[in-house]
Amino acid sequence: MCLWKTDDLRLPEILILKVDLELIQFGGIQMSSNAAMSNSTSRSKQSHDAMSSSNLNSAPALRARASSRLKDPKLAMGVALITFSMILGAWIVGSADQRTPVWGLKSPLASGSVLTNDDLVELPISVDNIQAYVASEQSIEGMRLTRDLGANELVPAAALSDITDSSRFVTIPVGREHGAALAARGDRVDVHVSERDAAGGIRASKVILANAVISEVSPEETSNGEIPVVLSVSPDQVPALVGALRGGVLDIVKVAS
Numbered sequence: 001m002c003l004w005k006t007d008d009l010r011l012p013e014i015l016i017l018k019v020d021l022e023l024i025q026f027g028g029i030q031m032s033s034n035a036a037m038s039n040s041t042s043r044s045k046q047s048h049d050a051m052s053s054s055n056l057n058s059a060p061a062l063r064a065r066a067s068s069r070l071k072d073p074k075l076a077m078g079v080a081l082i083t084f085s086m087i088l089g090a091w092i093v094g095s096a097d098q099r100t101p102v103w104g105l106k107s108p109l110a111s112g113s114v115l116t117n118d119d120l121v122e123l124p125i126s127v128d129n130i131q132a133y134v135a136s137e138q139s140i141e142g143m144r145l146t147r148d149l150g151a152n153e154l155v156p157a158a159a160l161s162d163i164t165d166s167s168r169f170v171t172i173p174v175g176r177e178h179g180a181a182l183a184a185r186g187d188r189v190d191v192h193v194s195e196r197d198a199a200g201g202i203r204a205s206k207v208i209l210a211n212a213v214i215s216e217v218s219p220e221e222t223s224n225g226e227i228p229v230v231l232s233v234s235p236d237q238v239p240a241l242v243g244a245l246r247g248g249v250l251d252i253v254k255v256a257s
Contacts, residue, residue: 099124102133103140103155109186111147112213112232114163115140115155119186123154132156148188168233169215170241172250173226179252180217180227187214188255191231193244202249208240209233211255 104123113119122136133154134140143160144167172191174180183189191209194202209231218228229252233241244250 099126100130101136103136105149105151105153108150109145110188110213111145113145113186114215115143117141168235168238169230170233171228171230173222174229174250174252175226180229183214183217183229183252185214185216189252192251193248195248208244209237
């Protein structure tokens, strides 16, 4: 006769299942505890990092970092170089603007030439002895040069004089083939005359005027194909020059400068 029911044979399995459930519940508790501890640690670390970041960004910390950077010799040298460059550039620009326009010559002119506005050009300069030259606001038209000056050369005040009665202007006709084609205002020339004899022949030429200054060259030719050239001469040179006009052929020879 059987003392237990057939269903009681599953008792060990039921006991094992119960033990497993208890172990699972215990493990869940442990896992929950570990997760809580991990979360707490993470929040603590985040709080610490936030406090550290707050400390780094605080006003005293920023001032300390700025002070340490200013004490860096390389940084200080770089700032000094930039400042010096800015000051130097401003000084150069200011100096360039402090130039004074004075008169200069467009082309070479010889001593004795009478100046016209067409001869002059404004040249801005910045020199210590600015008083030695003529400012462009002052008119020097009609004044005479007392020495030779080159192109783009400044006109010194000491190289100018007023026109006096000692100067005379004589116009002579000169053919192109006799030197007029190369003549220019301000040139120095020697005047040669080739006199005619009674038979109409030409005698040997001679110099009647040396180192004369051309005051003007006409742009138009005469009916004989000659070019009028105006010479600046002294009163005692006028008779010989006028006499040569009557009895001979004139040539002008440029004096090398």
